[in-house]
Amino acid sequence: MPELPEVETIKNDLQKKVAGLILQDVLITKKAKQIRKPSFRRFKEELISRKIKKAERLGKFIVLHLSSRKFLVIHLRMTGRLLVRKRNTKPDDYLKVAFVLTKNKELRFTDARGFGTIELLNKKELTKLQEKVGPDPLDKSFTAGDLEKRLQRRKRAIKLTLLDQSIVSGVGNIYANEALFAAKVNPRRKASSLSGKNVKLLHESLKKILKKAIKFRGTTAKDEYFVDTEGKKGRFKSYLKVYQRQGEKCPNCKGKIKRINLGGRGTFFCPSCQK
């Protein structure tokens, strides 16, 4: 499932491949529930003849800036994919929306489980979304002190707190598990119980892991859902220390990696080194 490094990979691809191109048509298959607003007809009308000026990332959202001063905001959730294909090539499975572009290209949105969302927002609506989304962990201005403030008074488990997009944006299940392992923090601990030293290490680990994952173009986990805009897998999976490695030896000690359920999410950690 796409988190910050995967979304960043796709955003960078889109910036290279589709920025500067003009939307010639929008093909909407089935009842594409992914399109939240506006209506199908208006959605299509508002997109045709517009230029994609640039691609940006906001947490786990991909924001395409259009020449109409509107923004195509896409969230892939769990199984959404954005693929850049040549026109009239073999159709992709689970295709929901195809954006037909100049230079004989198509930007295809596919989604097996259908949780993804596509919205066309104006500036005011985008600002509202930006205000709702927490700071980006890779933003230079995001310090350990900021994280500490955000974790203060939070009674929820640190793992669940990290997944809250209003606290830190872009972190999902894979990287929350990995960062907590690197920081030697038990995912069940209350967020507010972390010491300054814990938070500093967590902050550092988070940045380091996310950067490395971007370098390897993200993680394609066991479910194999994540691929880049060419359909290629991410290569960070082999660097994962705990995620989906229950029963395996901890790379730091002789303990075994355990899987528990926290807030309905699979949580992976080493009970002997994460305290």
Place this chain on the structure above:
DNA sequence: GATACTTCCTGAGAGC
């Protein structure tokens, strides 16, 4: 305001 629970959705895999 913070937290917990429910819902959305469908493919994959287990069990029979």
Place this chain on the structure above:
DNA sequence: TGCTCTCAGGAAGTAT
């Protein structure tokens, strides 16, 4: 082989 059941999970909406 084919059916049913369970699980996976991000985030919005609702309840506490």
